Amino acid sequence: MKILILATKNEAVERTVRLLHTAIRKKPNLVLGLATGGTMLDVYQSFAKSALSAGLETDKLTTFNLDEYIGLPANHPQSYRTYMNDNLFANLNIPLSQTYIPRGDALDPEEEAHRYEALLSAAGGLDFQLLGLGENGHIGFNEPSSSLASRTRVKTLTRSTRDANRRYFGCDEGVPKLAITMGIRSIMDAKSIVLLATGSEKAQAVFDMIEGPVSASCPASALQFHQNTTIILDQSSAAELRNTEYYQHVHKDGV
Ligand code: PGA
Numbered sequence: 492m493k494i495l496i497l498a499t500k501n502e503a504v505e506r507t508v509r510l511l512h513t514a515i516r517k518k519p520n521l522v523l524g525l526a527t528g529g530t531m532l533d534v535y536q537s538f539a540k541s542a543l544s545a546g547l548e549t550d551k552l553t554t555f556n557l558d559e560y561i562g563l564p565a566n567h568p569q570s571y572r573t574y575m576n577d578n579l580f581a582n583l584n585i586p587l588s589q590t591y592i593p594r595g596d597a598l599d600p601e602e603e604a605h606r607y608e609a610l611l612s613a614a615g616g617l618d619f620q621l622l623g624l625g626e627n628g629h630i631g632f633n634e635p636s637s638s639l640a641s642r643t644r645v646k647t648l649t650r651s652t653r654d655a656n657r658r659y660f661g662c663d664e665g666v667p668k669l670a671i672t673m674g675i676r677s678i679m680d681a682k683s684i685v686l687l688a689t690g691s692e693k694a695q696a697v698f699d700m701i702e703g704p705v706s707a708s709c710p711a712s713a714l715q716f717h718q719n720t721t722i723i724l725d726q727s728s729a730a731e732l733r734n735t736e737y738y739q740h741v742h743k744d745g746v
C-alpha cells in the first residue's frame with residue numbers, strides 16, 4: 492500500500508484528482524470504477540472542472556459504479572444514477588451509454604448483479620478503481636462480514652450505513668435496506684486502486700484497514716493484498732495510525 496498523508500482535506504482531494512488525470516492521460520479508454528458518497532462530491536467537482544480546463548479526453552472512458560440501492564429507479568433523486576449524472580457525468584464529455592450503474596429497480600436484483608459482473612468482465616475488468624471508505628470499514632456496500640472473495644451481489648445494509656445516509660433521505664424509513672454492490676473480489680481485480688478517506692470519523696476504519704489484521708470485519712483491509720493501491724488521507728483520518736513516522740518518511744507530506 493502506498494500511504495499518502497496530506498495536510499488538509501482539500502490537498503487530499505486534489506491529489507486524488509491528479510491521479511485520475513494521470514491515469515486517463517496514459518489511457519484515454521480507461522475502464523474506471525467510480526464511487527459515490529459525500530467524500531467524492533469534492534473530487535468530482537474538481538475533476539470535472541480541471542478536465543475541462545486541461546482539455547482532458549474523457550469521451551473514451553467506460554465507467555462502472557460500485558453500487559446502487561435496491562428499489563430506487565434510476566430517476567429517483569437519491570439513486571446513485573442521479574448522483575452520478577448530476578455531480579459528474581453532466582459536467583464531463585462522456586456518453587451516458589458508456590457509464591454503468593446497477594439497476595436498482597431490476598425485477599430480479601440477483602440476476603441484475605450477475606449481469607453487472609458479466610458486463611464488467613466483458614469490458615476487460617477495471618483499470619482504475621476509485622474508492623471511499625465507510626466508517627465501519629466498508630468499500631462499496633461490502634459491509635463487515637462480507638466475503639473477501641465476493642462478486643457483485645445483493646447486500647443488506649448495516650444500521651450504521653443507513654444512519655450515515657439518512658441525511659440524504661430526510662427520514663429513516665426512506666433509506667433502502669438493500670443494495671447491489673460490486674464484491675470485494677471484483678474490486679480487488681482492478682489493476683490499480685485509489686482510496687480517499689478524510690475526516691476524524693474515518694480514523695478508526697483507516698487504522699483497521701492499514702494496520703489491523705486482514706479481516707472481513709473490516710472489508711477495506713482486503714486491500715492489504717492488492718499490489719497497486721494508493722491510500723490518500725488527511726491529517727484527521729490518519730490520526731489513529733501508529734506508523735505515521737514511517738509513512739511520512741517514505742512519502743513526506745504525501746509527495
Ligand atoms: P462518505 O461515504 O464519503 O459519504 O463518507 C463513503 C462510503 O461509505 O464509502
